[in-house]
Amino acid sequence: MAKKASSSTLQVSSTKSGLKKSLKRNIGFFFILPWLIGFLVFRLYPFISSLIYSFTDFQLFKGVSEVGLMNYEEIFASKKIMKAFNVTFKYAFITVPLKLVVSLFIAYILNFKIKGVNLFRTAYYIPSILGGSVAIAVLWKAVFRDDGLLNTALGFFGIAGPQWLSDPRYSLFIICLLRVWQFGSAMVIFLAALKNVPLDLYEAAAIDGAGKGRQFFNITLPLITPVVFYNLVTQLCQAFQEFNGPYIITQGGPRNSTTLISLLIYNSAFKTYEMGMASAMAWLMFIILTIFTAIAFISQKYWVYYSDDEGR
Amino acid sequence: MLYGKKRVFNTAIRYVILIAVGIIMIYPLLWMVSATFKSNNEIFSGIGLIPKKVTFDGYKNAMKNYGGDINIIKSMLNTYSYVIPKVVFTVISSVVTAYGFSRFQFRGRNFLFAVLISTLFLPQVVLNVPQYVMYNQFGWIDSKFYLPLIAPTLFASETYFVFMLIQFMRNISREMEEAAKIDGCNSVQILIKIICPMLKPAMVSCALFQFMWSSNDFMGPLLYVKTPTRYPASIFVKLSMDADTGFDWNRVLAVSLISIIPSLVVFFLSQKNFVEGISAGSIKG
Secondary structure, X not given: OHHHHHOOXXXXXXXXXXXXXXXXXXXXXXXXXXXXXXXXXXXXXXXXXXHHHOOEOOEOOOEOOOXXXXXXXXXXXXXXXXXXXXXXXXXHHHHHHHHHHHHHHHHHHHOOOOOOHHHHHHHHHHXXXXXXXXXXXXXXHHHHOOOOHHHHHHHHOOOOOOOOOOOHHHHHHHHHHHHXXXXXXXXXXXXXXXXXXOHHHHHHHXXXXXXXXXXXXXXXXXXXXXXXXXXXXXXXXXXXXXXXHHHHHHOOXXXXXXXXXXXXXXXXXXXXXXXXXXHHHHHHHHHHHHHHHHHXXXXXXXXXXXXXXOOO | OHHHHHHHHHXXXXXXXXXXXXXXXXXXXHXXXXXXXXXXXXXXXXXXXXXXXXXXXXXXXXXXXXXXXXXXXXXXXXXXXXXXXXXXHHHHHHHHHHHHHHHOOOOOHHHHHHHHHHHOOOOHHHXXXXXXXXXXXXXXOOOOOOHHHHHHHHHOOOXXXXXXXXXXXXXXOOHHHHHHHHOOOOHXXXXXXXXXXXXXXXXXXXXHHHHHHHHHOOHHHHHHOOOHHHOOHHHHHHHHHHHHOOOOHHHHHHHHHHHHHHHHHHHXXXXXXXXXXXXXXXXXX
16 A cells, blocks of 8 residues: 555655665575674674684673783793693594594495495494584593493403503593594595596596506595595584583593693683683684685695586 | 405405494494493493393482482473574574575675685684673573573574575575566565475474584583573583492483483484485585
């Protein structure tokens, strides 16, 4: 009704329809508006504030009294924090390559004509679904504690297993294993990619006399590098943020051997409420992660193969 | 002949590897189930799966209240009281956002799409501190309705799902939409009547992943839930482990196992969707 009334005057109708037109042209904007609001409030604002906090001595219940670079100076001077960064690197550089190799290897085997593929795939996938839960961290502790499942099993063979979780030489590796054990989702992604490698390429290579090993390194691997890249970047992001495993299983110990930087961030932010310090550590971690991601992206052109025909 | 023999050998090796890895993957879980029926003396005395003497003490003790008015069942109800809204809101808000990005041109679309993709790489660790400060100002810390956990999902905060849905939508043919447009459907009707039915498998995948991730989430409740009666299962399991480790393992393992039963059931009912969801979300186009 209102529409009809307004169209009686020519001028009004033209501006109205102009508005309506631009509304119609930009209707998509309204669909993404909730996301945009959420992005501004829950992502961008916190992102920028944490950068600002990092240059202050902001404490939750005391506020700010000093502004400057002191948090960053303290980080570089503190042996404890530097060690945590070091442990985080170690964690990432053990977990990520190991997980990628295991998941690709298993996917490669599953890609042969295997009876019961679905059964195997399910079995391998369950740990990735449940792995993030506290229940699995509890299980991990039961398996690797001094008289746990693993050492009981080793005992049958007359081997006295080490104290996996209370010896600093092994503890970090056990925490890494928890994530490597969850290789299922990376494997599913690899498997889907392997299925897309055209069979005729293998046949041609076999006629030329290339063995399975050479076929894998010269045909399969180059063709699935985009997926390797995807898995590499996502796993790297996850590894740098790992928190649950060390927090629940070892509380960062023994002797800080599993104190990842995320644990220190948590402690200073939510135990002592030193928000400024926590933000500085988080930002330093973010910058390092960004550098690694950037290296991965830039190096793409040297090792990631993108086929020309789209959607292959 | 030689070739045939080698082939049989290779196949055999493959199965040996697959079975060995399968045992590593599954044995700890099976052992966990059996350990909940063992007595505490028996649990670490052997690696077998069949209890010498079946006892339900673990489960009996698991049901007991702990540290006041919270027990495993109540904590699980707490968990699902925010997981279910999270799942529903995430699916709806992500579908709407994905629809906007994949079907419309508007000013700033490409820029905003780049922003959307970049948030995939934005680590939560950087956001935790200011988010906590912000929720504290809102009075949301320890909120009865788990607001810090639920509210962001109303705004498609988990961009991974938006991205996954956009990938799916790209593969849906637009003919039906064009036809519906000619028949006079507006864009909202098209979304509900045409897109959603075709997008159902992808929506199910999103719902399932969000269900699993939110049920497993530990950090969120650790930061934002303070009152013991409101603790979700993830916190409750952690607390009972801290309290009982060393002497009451069948109870701790029983509590842990009970806490993941809903996830296991959901997984077995919907395995296919997980596999499809992962492979479609990651790489296509």
